[in-house]
Amino acid sequence: MDSQQFREFGKAAIDLMADYYDTIRTRDVLPSVEPGYLLKLLPENAPEEPESWKDVLNDFSQSIMPGITHWHSPQFHAFYPTGSSFPGIVGGLLSDSLAVIGFSWMSSPACTELEVVTMNWLGKLLGLPEEFLNCSDGPGGGVIQGSASEATLVGLLVAKNKTVHRLMRNDPTLNEGELNAKLVAYTSDQCNSSVEKSGLLGSMKMRLLKSDPEGRLRGETLKNAFEEDRAKGLIPCYVIANLGTTGTCAFDPLYELGPVCNESDVWLHVDAAYAGAAFICPEFRGLMKGVEYADSFDFNPHKWMLVNFDCSAMWVKNGYDLINTFDIQRIYLDDVKTDIKIPDYRHWQIPLGRRFRALKLWTVLRIYGAEGIRNHLRNQISLAQHFAKLVREDDRFLVEPEPSMGLVCFRLKDGDIVTKKLLENLTEKKQIYMVAATYRGRYIIRFVVCSNLTTRQDIEISWNKIRQEADTIIQPTIHTKSQIPAINHFEILSSCEKSK
Ligand code: PLP
Numbered sequence: 001m002d003s004q005q006f007r008e009f010g011k012a013a014i015d016l017m018a019d020y021y022d023t024i025r026t027r028d029v030l031p032s033v034e035p036g037y038l039l040k041l042l043p044e045n046a047p048e049e050p051e052s053w054k055d056v057l058n059d060f061s062q063s064i065m066p067g068i069t070h071w072h073s074p075q076f077h078a079f080y081p082t083g084s085s086f087p088g089i090v091g092g093l094l095s096d097s098l099a100v101i102g103f104s105w106m107s108s109p110a111c112t113e114l115e116v117v118t119m120n121w122l123g124k125l126l127g128l129p130e131e132f133l134n135c136s137d138g139p140g141g142g143v144i145q146g147s148a149s150e151a152t153l154v155g156l157l158v159a160k161n162k163t164v165h166r167l168m169r170n171d172p173t174l175n176e177g178e179l180n181a182k183l184v185a186y187t188s189d190q191c192n193s194s195v196e197k198s199g200l201l202g203s204m205k206m207r208l209l210k211s212d213p214e215g216r217l218r219g220e221t222l223k224n225a226f227e228e229d230r231a232k233g234l235i236p237c238y239v240i241a242n243l244g245t246t247g248t249c250a251f252d253p254l255y256e257l258g259p260v261c262n263e264s265d266v267w268l269h270v271d272a273a274y275a276g277a278a279f280i281c282p283e284f285r286g287l288m289k290g291v292e293y294a295d296s297f298d299f300n301p302h303k304w305m306l307v308n309f310d311c312s313a314m315w316v317k318n319g320y321d322l323i324n325t326f327d328i329q330r331i332y333l334d335d336v337k338t339d340i341k342i343p344d345y346r347h348w349q350i351p352l353g354r355r356f357r358a359l360k361l362w363t364v365l366r367i368y369g370a371e372g373i374r375n376h377l378r379n380q381i382s383l384a385q386h387f388a389k390l391v392r393e394d395d396r397f398l399v400e401p402e403p404s405m406g407l408v409c410f411r412l413k414d415g416d417i418v419t420k421k422l423l424e425n426l427t428e429k430k431q432i433y434m435v436a437a438t439y440r441g442r443y444i445i446r447f448v449v450c451s452n453l454t455t456r457q458d459i460e461i462s463w464n465k466i467r468q469e470a471d472t473i474i475q476p477t478i479h480t481k482s483q484i485p486a487i488n489h490f491e492i493l494s495s496c497e498k499s500k
Contacts, residue, residue, distance in 0.1 A: 001053070009053040010093075016057060017089070021072065024453065029073040030430035031066055038067055069433070074451045074458035075465075078435045080246070080274040081406070081450035085306040091363030092308050095356040102354050103346035104335045112345060115144055115358040118365065122301070123315055125370050126279040129292045132315035139340045142315045143322075143348040144357045148273035149194035150350055151298035151314040152240055154322070156185060156202040159238035159267030159295075161325040166265065167235070183237040184229050188217035188252065190245040195271060204237065213440060214401065215248050217241065219256025226264055236266045243288060243299075244275025247437035247446070249404035251275070251287045258293020270297040273312075275405050277304040278381075281374050295321075304380070304406070305373060306452060307364045311357050323347045380406040380449045383459050387447055390463045396470060401439055406449040409439060416443035418473055425469050432465045 001009070041063045071082050102111030119142025120135045134141035145151045164179045180203070187195050189208040199206025207229075209221050226236045239261050241252040254270065261268040270291065276299020278284040291297060298314040301307040316322060319340050327347045338344055346352050368376070388403045391410045399410045411419040423445050426432050437446050449459070 005053060009057075012053070012057060016061070021453070024070060024073050024451075025458075027070055027073065028430040029070050029075045029433045030427065031068060032430060033067045038063060072451045072453065074454040075432045075462055076450050077447045077462060078433045078450070080303050080448055081452075082309055083300075083302045083305055083307045083311075085308070085364060085368070085452060087363040087367035088306055088308040088360050091360035094363070095359040098356055098359075100356055102356055103352050104333060104344045105338045105342055106335045108356065111354075111356045111358065112342060114356075114362055115345065116141070116342070118358045118361045119143065119313060119315070121365060122313055122361065126276070126299075127282065127285050128297065128315060131292075131317045132297060134319075134341060134343075138317070139319050140315065140317045141319045141340065141343060142313060143343070143345055144361070145298070145312040145314050145349060146310040147194070147312050148192070148271055148298055148300050149197065151296070151312055152195050152269060152271055153198040153201055154314070154348075154350065155240070155267060155269035155296045155298075156198045156204060156238050158316075158321050158325045159185075159269075160202060160204060162267065162321055163235065163237045163265070165324075179235065182233065182235045184234050185238040185240065186222060186225055186236065187240040188215075188242060188245070190215045190217075190247055190250060191240060191242055192246045192271065192273065195240050195242075198240075205234075211250070215245055215250030215439070217252045217257065219253065219260050222257055223260045226260065226266070236264055238267050238269065240269050240271050241294070243270055243272035244278075244405065246274075248401050248409055248439055248444075249275060249407045250401075251404075253290065254288060254293060255290030258290045262293050267296070268294045270294045272297065272299040274300065274303045276313075277301065277373075278377055278405055280305075280370060281377055301361055301364070304377065305364070306368060306376060307360050310355075311360055313361075319343060319348065326350075376452060380452075380454070383449045383454055383456065384408050384447075386456055387449070387459050387463060390460070394467060394470075396474060400442075400444070408447045409437060409444040410447065411442060411444045412470065412474065414474055419443050419445060421473050422466070422470055425473065426466065429465075429469070432462050 070076060072084050100108040100111055102108045105112045116134050120133050123133045123142055130136040131138055132140045132142070145154065160180065160183055163183060164176055167179055168174050168176065183204050185199050185204045185206045186209055187206065188211040190211050191208060196206055196208065207225060209217055209225055212218050222239065229236055239257060241254055241257050243251050258268060272288070275287070279288055296314060296316045298312060300312045302309040302311040326349070335344065345354060384403055384406045388399050388408045391397045391399050391408065396412055396414070397410050398413055399408060401409060412422060420436070420443055423434060423436055426434065434445050434447055437444050447462070
């Protein structure tokens, strides 16, 4: 393909995608294909001869698009959002076109330095303590990881290295292997699956401590766990606090967990994958009170901050902790001398290679401006509140716990069986997509405002689909508090049981 064909192919692809976003509301959010559909459609072997880009784009529309779940449909309310915006897409295109691998400063100076600059911008926008920033006097700084999962694992590996070396410095007779086997990591039973997985990947026992009734890990619980483990000869090493849990978007009190960790020389990592973006709005910063106790902090601009996957922003107070853990020298990696202010980012992450992700962050920050991003976040929160209001007006439903950020959890008062049935029926119809969680032992449905295209009208469309589906499961009702319908609980439960 020559550059002229690249221009034509690229422009046609952008037109196709612009049309896609313009018409996304005409599609069902979930695809109507069966497992294996694409395996049947596509040839078994790669083409021997070159094919035309027009054929490729045509097959994209005919074969690939039918198997797409439309994460940017305003009726997509599952998980948490994955970021997408036109500036983010173009930033990614620029990065893919340059196709540099920025593992060292010389491998592409702009790749490293734009990351330093944008991570300082972003850290300041969030109101993070100065110590986390590369532009402070200390050894802190930011790095863009591929995902929050990677950031949690990086934190774990660094905590492990740091703890073992500290103990061995104090007592050189200690055995590294034996110490490693005694290390323990802690988080709450509300943590994301990736947090638990980091323990598996990093070979560290991970304790999921019981959260309080609001889904928060409390300082007292953590302190007791440390004491129990020390009494067994184990060594507390790493704590992952959650700001915005996946299930219900609960916030652990860092001001309680932080002192417990600091007193015991335990690394505190903050996983704010989704909700961290909200700290760009000063009114939410109270939720990260105590962040100054943390050693590392991570959130995903690729979730709620309009940057396309992958872009996970991680800051550490001391970049040398990462370098001491991950620096492995080879003669072919010899480079001009850099320092902590101009990092060789390969020492700050798991892989050697790294994409020019800062370009996506840079285009989004510049084209929206901080105020544009704040407007986006506040608008999504107000849409979630509108949804919660609609649910509360229907007496068959309960909103619980209290909505948090762009997440509203709700259930039918008639219990778990009917609530589950409601979600199953809606998923089967493919027009709206939500997933479940549990809260205080009850089955709840999570409704997240995800697409940046979402309007009040879209929220009402989603709510009407939910309400109408509820009518088919439990007695159609009058939907105002003033006219509470009589509900035959026994009939509902037994009809659900039968239909299972
Ligand atoms: N942490 C939390 C609280 C999350 O909600 C998620 C994903 O939704 C993750 C971590 C994992 O994020 P990533 O896919 O970037 O690894």
